[in-house]
Amino acid sequence: MATHSHVKLFRGVGLTDLLVGLAIGMLAMLVIIKVAVLFEARRKSTVGAADAQQNVAIAVSLMSRELRMAGQGLGPVDSPGCAVAHDLGTALGALSLTPVTIIDGVAGAPDAIQIFSSATRQSTAAAKLLIAHASTDASMQIDSTLGMQPEDYLLFYEPGKSCSLVRVTAISTGAYRVDHSTMPLVTPTTPVAAGTVATPAPVDYGSGSRVINLGSLNLVRYAINATNDLQTSRFNLVSADWQMAGMASGIVSLQAQYGFDNRPGVQTSPQVTFWSSSMIDADGNGKTGDSNDLKRLIALRFAVVARSSERNDQGCSASLPQWTAGDVTTGQLALIDISLDHVTNWNCFRYRVLEAEVPLRNLIWNDS
Numbered sequence: 001m002a003t004h005s006h007v008k009l010f011r012g013v014g015l016t017d018l019l020v021g022l023a024i025g026m027l028a029m030l031v032i033i034k035v036a037v038l039f040e041a042r043r044k045s046t047v048g049a050a051d052a053q054q055n056v057a058i059a060v061s062l063m064s065r066e067l068r069m070a071g072q073g074l075g076p077v078d079s080p081g082c083a084v085a086h087d088l089g090t091a092l093g094a095l096s097l098t099p100v101t102i103i104d105g106v107a108g109a110p111d112a113i114q115i116f117s118s119a120t121r122q123s124t125a126a127a128k129l130l131i132a133h134a135s136t137d138a139s140m141q142i143d144s145t146l147g148m149q150p151e152d153y154l155l156f157y158e159p160g161k162s163c164s165l166v167r168v169t170a171i172s173t174g175a176y177r178v179d180h181s182t183m184p185l186v187t188p189t190t191p192v193a194a195g196t197v198a199t200p201a202p203v204d205y206g207s208g209s210r211v212i213n214l215g216s217l218n219l220v221r222y223a224i225n226a227t228n229d230l231q232t233s234r235f236n237l238v239s240a241d242w243q244m245a246g247m248a249s250g251i252v253s254l255q256a257q258y259g260f261d262n263r264p265g266v267q268t269s270p271q272v273t274f275w276s277s278s279m280i281d282a283d284g285n286g287k288t289g290d291s292n293d294l295k296r297l298i299a300l301r302f303a304v305v306a307r308s309s310e311r312n313d314q315g316c317s318a319s320l321p322q323w324t325a326g327d328v329t330t331g332q333l334a335l336i337d338i339s340l341d342h343v344t345n346w347n348c349f350r351y352r353v354l355e356a357e358v359p360l361r362n363l364i365w366n367d368s
Helices: 015-067 291-295 361-365
Strands: 100-103 112-118 139-141 153-157 163-172 177-180 210-215 217-224 229-236 241-249 251-260 274-276 297-311 322-326 333-337 349-359
Touching: 015 112, 015 241, 015 251, 015 297, 015 349, 100 251, 100 297, 112 210, 112 251, 217 251, 229 251, 251 322, 274 322, 291 297, 297 322, 297 361, 322 349
Parallel strands: none
Antiparallel strands: 100 112, 112 217, 139 177, 153 163, 153 210, 163 177, 217 229, 229 241, 251 274, 251 297, 297 349, 322 333
16 A cells, blocks of 8 residues: 655745735834824924913013113103203214103014113102203202212203203212213204204203203113014113123014003093004194103003924914004004014914013103
């Protein structure tokens, strides 16, 4: 009888199986990579937006604090708006006793804000001239030297005249005489809001004119530079120039408006009834930006726009940011688009807008 041998066949992984497995693995890897890329893009976009919000929050807080000091120690109730003659160099430019000035950006460009206040060590009432003071005099007789010391800056104020800024050089003990630097003889430009230039002339002050001790000048500007950094600039009296420092990065716009009480007559309870990007004739006397208008300046509203450092992962479909601002015609608050024409590919980024409304308490209270 013949015997038959049985051969057992074992089948392994074939080339086809390998190719199919590789294809499935590659597809799975592509999906994982795509999810990872999308996740990272979303994470960067979210983190960038959070950083932008943090930057703008710090900036708004610091600016609001500085604005609350606007106008502090600038003297009698009628003195704000007075054009100031000074010898602090061309870097300072035109100066007036305007507590806060909005430098309006052209065609929707970012605004700049300038704040002016006294930096005196103690707040005292303005002194008075005991005798008339000519522009060529280098000393004055006043009724009080309380709080004054050498190197302080004094401001001459008489209604209807421009003001003059001088520096104390010496104070005679018990004589109520103050020696000071030479008075500037050129009448300065009038306040920025009016936009006109006065005629050069020496300034003399009569008996009874006020002498305001400013101590040191606190002049601060907030503006956005070409690289989208919000900068603060402080005027240095020693070097007679502006010294800049960065506040926040990724800031693409700063918009500001004055808040006026333009109701006719004397009001015992001030309130903002008209918001405007520029000075207005708030009291209706035919003059824009004079001391009567500044008496009716109650608050300042501003918005800071921060841009995410990363492009929007959803594509270039962002809409313009908005802020609550006064309508050009009515002065009443409404949602208004913030122009970003100066920003390249502005619609490819996310934005955060923080607003603040700051009462100008020193103008509301004012000095006597």
